[in-house]
Amino acid sequence: MRYQNRFFIAFFTFLSFSAACKADGQWVQTNGPRLSTHPNRTVSVLGVSQNNVFLATPNDSIFFSHDGITWSKTAKPLNYQIRFFDTSSTNLFVIVNGGIFFTTDDGASWTAASNGILGLDIRSFAATGGNLFAGTANGGIYLSTNNGANWTLSNAGIPNSTVQSLAAIGTTLLAGTQYGGVFSSTDDGAHWNAASKGLTSIGVTAFGINGSTVFAATVDKGVFVSTDQGANWTSANGGLTSNAAFGFATSGANTFAATNSAGIFLTTNNGTAWTAVNNGLPTTILGGFAALNGTLFALTANGALFSSANNGSNWTSIDVGYDVSKYLTVPALLATGNDLFAGTSTNGAFRSTDNGDSWTAANKGIESANITGFAKIGTNIFVGTGYASNDSGGGNASAAGGVYLSTNNGDSWEKVYAGYSAAYIGASGSNLFVGIDSSVFLSTNDGTNWIPANTGLPGANVFTLAVNGTSLFVWTYYGGVYGSTNDGTQWAPAQIGLPDQSNRIGSFAWIGSTVFAGTGGNGVYYSTNTGASWLPVPQGSTPNGIQSLKAIGTTLFAGTAGGLFLSNNSGTSWGPFGSGLPNYIGSIDYGDTNLFVGTSEGVWRTEVTSFLSAVSGHSQSLNGAAQAYPNPFPDKTTINISLPESGVAEITIVNILGNTIARLFDGELQLGQHSFSWDASNVAPGNYWCIVRMGGRTERIALSVQR
Numbered sequence: 001m002r003y004q005n006r007f008f009i010a011f012f013t014f015l016s017f018s019a020a021c022k023a024d025g026q027w028v029q030t031n032g033p034r035l036s037t038h039p040n041r042t043v044s045v046l047g048v049s050q051n052n053v054f055l056a057t058p059n060d061s062i063f064f065s066h067d068g069i070t071w072s073k074t075a076k077p078l079n080y081q082i083r084f085f086d087t088s089s090t091n092l093f094v095i096v097n098g099g100i101f102f103t104t105d106d107g108a109s110w111t112a113a114s115n116g117i118l119g120l121d122i123r124s125f126a127a128t129g130g131n132l133f134a135g136t137a138n139g140g141i142y143l144s145t146n147n148g149a150n151w152t153l154s155n156a157g158i159p160n161s162t163v164q165s166l167a168a169i170g171t172t173l174l175a176g177t178q179y180g181g182v183f184s185s186t187d188d189g190a191h192w193n194a195a196s197k198g199l200t201s202i203g204v205t206a207f208g209i210n211g212s213t214v215f216a217a218t219v220d221k222g223v224f225v226s227t228d229q230g231a232n233w234t235s236a237n238g239g240l241t242s243n244a245a246f247g248f249a250t251s252g253a254n255t256f257a258a259t260n261s262a263g264i265f266l267t268t269n270n271g272t273a274w275t276a277v278n279n280g281l282p283t284t285i286l287g288g289f290a291a292l293n294g295t296l297f298a299l300t301a302n303g304a305l306f307s308s309a310n311n312g313s314n315w316t317s318i319d320v321g322y323d324v325s326k327y328l329t330v331p332a333l334l335a336t337g338n339d340l341f342a343g344t345s346t347n348g349a350f351r352s353t354d355n356g357d358s359w360t361a362a363n364k365g366i367e368s369a370n371i372t373g374f375a376k377i378g379t380n381i382f383v384g385t386g387y388a389s390n391d392s393g394g395g396n397a398s399a400a401g402g403v404y405l406s407t408n409n410g411d412s413w414e415k416v417y418a419g420y421s422a423a424y425i426g427a428s429g430s431n432l433f434v435g436i437d438s439s440v441f442l443s444t445n446d447g448t449n450w451i452p453a454n455t456g457l458p459g460a461n462v463f464t465l466a467v468n469g470t471s472l473f474v475w476t477y478y479g480g481v482y483g484s485t486n487d488g489t490q491w492a493p494a495q496i497g498l499p500d501q502s503n504r505i506g507s508f509a510w511i512g513s514t515v516f517a518g519t520g521g522n523g524v525y526y527s528t529n530t531g532a533s534w535l536p537v538p539q540g541s542t543p544n545g546i547q548s549l550k551a552i553g554t555t556l557f558a559g560t561a562g563g564l565f566l567s568n569n570s571g572t573s574w575g576p577f578g579s580g581l582p583n584y585i586g587s588i589d590y591g592d593t594n595l596f597v598g599t600s601e602g603v604w605r606t607e608v609t610s611f612l613s614a615v616s617g618h619s620q621s622l623n624g625a626a627q628a629y630p631n632p633f634p635d636k637t638t639i640n641i642s643l644p645e646s647g648v649a650e651i652t653i654v655n656i657l658g659n660t661i662a663r664l665f666d667g668e669l670q671l672g673q674h675s676f677s678w679d680a681s682n683v684a685p686g687n688y689w690c691i692v693r694m695g696g697r698t699e700r701i702a703l704s705v706q707r
Helices: 002-022 609-616
Strands: 047-049 052-056 062-065 071-074 082-086 092-096 099-103 122-128 131-136 140-144 163-169 172-177 182-185 204-210 213-218 223-226 245-251 254-259 264-267 286-292 295-300 305-308 316-318 332-336 339-343 349-352 370-377 380-386 388-392 395-399 402-406 414-418 423-428 431-436 439-443 462-468 471-476 480-484 505-511 514-519 524-527 546-552 555-560 563-567 585-590 594-599 602-607 626-629 636-643 647-654 660-669 672-679 686-694 697-705
Touching: 047 082, 047 092, 047 286, 052 082, 052 286, 082 122, 092 122, 099 122, 122 172, 131 163, 140 163, 163 213, 172 204, 204 254, 213 245, 213 254, 245 286, 254 286, 332 370, 332 585, 332 594, 339 370, 339 380, 339 594, 339 602, 370 423, 402 423, 402 431, 414 439, 423 462, 431 462, 439 462, 462 505, 471 505, 471 514, 505 546, 514 546, 555 585, 563 585, 626 686, 626 697, 636 647, 636 686, 636 697, 660 672, 660 686
Parallel strands: 122 163, 163 204, 204 245, 546 585
Antiparallel strands: 047 052, 052 062, 062 071, 082 092, 092 099, 122 131, 131 140, 163 172, 172 182, 204 213, 213 223, 245 254, 254 264, 286 295, 295 305, 305 316, 332 339, 339 349, 370 380, 380 402, 380 423, 388 395, 402 414, 423 431, 431 439, 462 471, 471 480, 505 514, 514 524, 546 555, 555 563, 585 594, 594 602, 626 636, 636 672, 647 660, 647 686, 686 697
């Protein structure tokens, strides 16, 4: 009979969840973050051919324009994903996944040019004389002497490496590689020689040519110039504020450089000095850059197209005339004060100051478009980033992971830690932690200095990091979960009871001293002994495919690949919370008046003002003592309140959704001790709050009904 009662309680609780979901307030899709016109990752680059500028759309349709004002749709080369355009020949070539096509009639028809190169990962392209050259990933350079009808390997003297950029100046052909610097050929690619004298970076992403001057963009050392066709190089970074450039454009004597994170720069003296020319661009993270007949075109990371007719002094938005608006997936959220930050894995960070009604890109200074998480210490905001690859032109400029600091609510960011893989961050008090590569590091001064916090870790890559007070947990790749109870000074394995260590733990959350772990395929686990051992929450009620966990007071939310779930009894039973939401819920946070979730279709919100007021601690306290006894209790409890002053008071009981279910008092109370009884025999087991309000101030007591 005892087990029957337990089953009935759990079943009744689940029913109460289902009913609550129907009355949980309306979920509203905010206006972003989304791509307003052209998503960056599918519009690899802008291209110009003769008197036209070309661009590709998310479904790989191609548009062209003579003036950047009136656009026409042209044919596309079958159903291939477009990588980039090349216009170094009199024909327009389009490089797709696994092949090459060209057009002689502005895209009305396309001819395949992939025999001998089909299926290769083509990263760069160039034409000189009657020859075509294609640089590949890990396959070197290929040559065609018949306009792409056939291709043969042309690698003598050059390592069999990734060729990210190609350019021709006079009779010299230059090749920029990912790890080997620059090579040159003066015999149409028959032989190659190293040409990196003076070059201090081994990764060259793009070339630009203006007259007899060659510009080289690198992944980490900025721009270099050569005036002798690559025989010698000198650094040319005066005025540049980014060390990673990905492309060039020329207009008369002017040369423009596009950088990964600082926008566009102009030089009028062959690189001796550069000046930023970003006025009117909403973000300085770019996805494409080109020039046509004195007009510059820039594609931003969040997909918008801009042009400038005055050498970059001013930029104006271009409406191509079609809508490919697309909401972004949001795996990271931070609600702080009036600001809401959303992190995407493909288009960087966004900020809203009006609960999501409008969004702006917040990426100035951030080199990677892959946001892994946010943290806050005082008024400082931190963002962790992961590895991201920006295909631009023939190049493949890449941004590694790192940690960035903003002291002005995301208006700009400064890198405070650089790594090679994704950075996962967490903060507690003045301590900032980053899990990156196979290590954890700690900073106590907002990222100015870092010290290792690795003792006991297995040396496996860190992919999840969570912080609560002095307690930390990480999940490491094929190393499982490790925990620390002393700010990362010492780590110990914390895998006992969890699924196989290869089963990713993507999130942790705490309710009091109990820590919860969300797994990818085995539901939720909990530990009451700081991770020494774990137990699964009762099977049959736990959601699977956990993407995020969030504890708000004593309520636990789980974002999954199949929707949002809620438990108000420490994970014993769960119910869906969010009818109408997309299935994928990647992140959860709450502000003063709204609960926010990051989904596969942007950010959604619901108003839970009373509930969030009860759990968030934003209201000013009464500075009086308040307690309930017994607590937990099966049916009745007594609430004792000590008021520091007299006044009009309201005392209510609310459920986890903020709905008032009992009003214990509403009227004048004198200074001193007061007691009130609550009979909970007619409510479902679970967590509730007693809210005491007086004169704009609030006291709250967590209540737990258990049977």
